[in-house]
Amino acid sequence: METALVLQFALTAGLFSLMPGADWAYAITAGLRSRSIVPPILGLASGYVVVVSVIAVGVGAVVASSPGILTALTVVGSCYILWLGVTTLLGLKSTDGSLVTVAAGTDAATGPAAPTAADARRDSLQQYLHGMGVSGINPKGLMLLLALLPQFLTEGGWASGVQILLLGGIFILEILVVYSGVAVAARSLLRSRPRLSMAVSVASGLFLTVFGTWLLLDALVV
Template sequence: MHAHTLLTFIPVALLLAFAPGPDNLGVLALGVSRGRRESLGFAIGCAAGCLNHTLLAALGISALIAASPLAFHMLQYSGAAYLTWMGIQALRSRGVSLNRPQPTGTDNGFKPYFRRGLIANAINPKVALFFLAFLPQFVVPGAWPAPLQILVLGLVFAVCSTLCFALIAIGANRIGAWLRGRERFALWLDRITGGLFIALGLKLAFSDLR
């Protein structure tokens, strides 16, 4: 691969990572409503999910899924259902308050939200189609084998996404920390977050992606 290819790819990847979408909107909402660990976990999970789509694109599996209406719609509705489930979980929450200790045994913390971010990204067909269309544009003919170039580009994109999502999570947490310190705001933050995830799930379910 040529150095100028990466120098062109990285700014585009950073710009796309910051562009409003389900991943960074979810990171933003969780940073405000839940806290830094949860939002960072979700952020890094979403970025790690990019590696899944990179591998599928490199192996040609994403193309097969896109060519199969049944497989594509199954993935689409699974992703929509998972986002909606996350929204319902947030709606059922009692809210995170800095003045009230969290009950033991809850699924708060980095790992549970890393897992949620990973799954939410990995089963989103819109991301699969994006990687299938986006990464090959930066493949240089006659350089490394195309699948290997796609893997490298996907890894770089995942790193860029991690940096962007982490900045969003940290910034949102600072705003959320002030709001969560006020009892009456704490519950509504989760309600808003839940509504956002449900809206994203419904949008994915009823989107005509084909």
């Protein structure tokens, strides 16, 4: 592979990862409400692992060229993102303004009781799967990478699938860094500011809800 093309892709993909979207909204929510940012961020990255793998083996092109399959994927993805946004907003309502205390997980005297190890594992798995769903079944991510990756392949070099996996791996490393930074920044800057924290969480929930609704209407309205 040509080094120049790899570096150009790294720069382009890095800029893409810095663009706020559904991934950012979920990363911010995870930073504010999850006990650990690791499961949700790994979930986001794993979703893109699936997307890159699908593109590398050629399935992505088949999906993109099949209107029925693409519409079905869009409906499923949009409904999931819409559901995640609505549940985020409903979860905020149940905190009754005590977002910081609930997210931190205090003892019975000051807030919710500490969860058992089984509860913690179940919550981590749930956060991981939520993150994987946000990125993995979002058709916009598939279409963007499907359009972006082939532009940086080296003709006459390694097999195209191998090159796509390598470039996709660079992108996934970049989003791990960026989304982890977003989650950590949200946690460190907003958790000590309950009102601002609530406002940002509401904005994230609204973004997911509106984005999911837009995707659904875009898929269903002819």
